[in-house]
Amino acid sequence: MLSSRGRERGRASAHPRQRLLHGWDWADVRIELEELRPGTRVLASAGAGEVVAALAAAGHTVSAIASNRTQLDYARRRVAGGPFEPGAAERLFDLGRGMIRAASPAWSRRRVRQFLHEDDPLRAAEHWKARLDNRTLASILKTMLGPAGTLTALVLRDFATPLPPHFDEAIRGRIGRALRKHAPSDNPFAWRLLLGEEWPGHRLPAVAPDAIRWIDEPLLDHLERAERGAYDAITISNVIDGADERWVRDLRKAAMRALVPGGPLIARSLATTMDDEAAKRARRDRAMLWGSIVVHRAVEP
Numbered sequence: 001m002l003s004s005r006g007r008e009r010g011r012a013s014a015h016p017r018q019r020l021l022h023g024w025d026w027a028d029v030r031i032e033l034e035e036l037r038p039g040t041r042v043l044a045s046a047g048a049g050e051v052v053a054a055l056a057a058a059g060h061t062v063s064a065i066a067s068n069r070t071q072l073d074y075a076r077r078r079v080a081g082g083p084f085e086p087g088a089a090e091r092l093f094d095l096g097r098g099m100i101r102a103a104s105p106a107w108s109r110r111r112v113r114q115f116l117h118e119d120d121p122l123r124a125a126e127h128w129k130a131r132l133d134n135r136t137l138a139s140i141l142k143t144m145l146g147p148a149g150t151l152t153a154l155v156l157r158d159f160a161t162p163l164p165p166h167f168d169e170a171i172r173g174r175i176g177r178a179l180r181k182h183a184p185s186d187n188p189f190a191w192r193l194l195l196g197e198e199w200p201g202h203r204l205p206a207v208a209p210d211a212i213r214w215i216d217e218p219l220l221d222h223l224e225r226a227e228r229g230a231y232d233a234i235t236i237s238n239v240i241d242g243a244d245e246r247w248v249r250d251l252r253k254a255a256m257r258a259l260v261p262g263g264p265l266i267a268r269s270l271a272t273t274m275d276d277e278a279a280k281r282a283r284r285d286r287a288m289l290w291g292s293i294v295v296h297r298a299v300e301p
Helices: 029-035 050-057 069-080 088-103 107-115 121-132 134-146 150-159 167-180 189-197 217-223 245-258 274-283
Strands: 041-045 061-066 212-216 233-235 264-269 292-297
Touching: 029 050, 029 233, 029 264, 029 274, 041 274, 050 061, 050 212, 061 069, 069 212, 088 134, 088 189, 107 121, 107 150, 107 189, 107 245, 121 167, 134 167, 150 189, 150 217, 167 274, 217 245, 245 264, 245 292, 274 292
Parallel strands: 041 061, 041 233, 061 212, 233 264
Antiparallel strands: 264 292
């Protein structure tokens, strides 16, 4: 997740939080890999280091950017083989899961772990609908993720991001759809989201830290100073969520200039969309969080 400083009003720009915001990446790099040509020069959100490591391991030339030095340093450590450290996002998920487990026996650690070993998507989806997506879950999520909910307030505090309306219903639907497409037994995001544990055997790709260029700078500043056609692709996580319209417009303009013609700008969002292609990409992302993954392509100047 990216933030900005000074005159820019990106998602966490008003008061950039120099702290670890997330210890895991919550984006499925398969989406990026589908869009990138071999040997792409890609600018990517540094995040937790997982997406940029996977891109570098796939042979792309990666520049990882963040204006949050704590997050950037953590991403660099992770790529170098450092351990996972929980960030604000993981603590929020822990809080929510704890409340759900306390109210619903179906959500005990033991039962959820057993469920996550299911290797058949249809059986997993049936189990989710019959046992886990129950009234208790619906009630707690509605309370926590509603306009005055505890998690809504904490997300706004830590990420300067307002949750979309009816996000409680949306996230339940997204989990159910993902389970029908991706068996939980080999989906690391299902383990992280539903249990708060790493998928057994999951490892970051082995990449030399100096294979990635690390950039400590606000995204818009960097793009406005970049040479025309400096990148073949740009992926910015969900930086547009909560940003004001002028900042988003300036960001898109700068990104289109910094991209080669035809190069993709990839942006995720928690919000639902009427863009059918963006919605289809979001459904392919195994992280189960996104309502939209938009791909804008640069045109000839």
